[in-house]
Amino acid sequence: MENFYLEETSKTPKLSFNAETGRFLMSGRSIPENSIEFYRPLFEWLDEYVQKPAPQTAFDIQLEYFNTSSSKCLVEIFRRLEKINSQNIVINWYYEEDDEDMQESGEDFKEIIDIEIKLNVLES
Numbered sequence: 001m002e003n004f005y006l007e008e009t010s011k012t013p014k015l016s017f018n019a020e021t022g023r024f025l026m027s028g029r030s031i032p033e034n035s036i037e038f039y040r041p042l043f044e045w046l047d048e049y050v051q052k053p054a055p056q057t058a059f060d061i062q063l064e065y066f067n068t069s070s071s072k073c074l075v076e077i078f079r080r081l082e083k084i085n086s087q088n089i090v091i092n093w094y095y096e097e098d099d100e101d102m103q104e105s106g107e108d109f110k111e112i113i114d115i116e117i118k119l120n121v122l123e124s
Contacts, residue, residue, distance in 0.1 A: 022054025027062040035069035057089040
């Protein structure tokens, strides 16, 4: 299976998903014109990945900002990842120490997603 990679732009996040190592990264800003269209190739990639995941999967999320439609897409990503045995996956949610909105978003996802989400303050 090929890895999934997209370079960061001013409106879209860096997406680096390594199928072999199970290391996933999403960083930057997620405010695409059409979130569903932007994330669709990743949804399709994840549908394939969950059929034969790496022994351990770690998803690091380091978003500065995301809009409401991106939030819905994040839930879709998490729902796909829930298909993997929850013992073998962790989501690391990073936020700046003074960014209460991003901290609260991580806490909200933690409530609705059946995967361990670790909240981490970014080191300056």
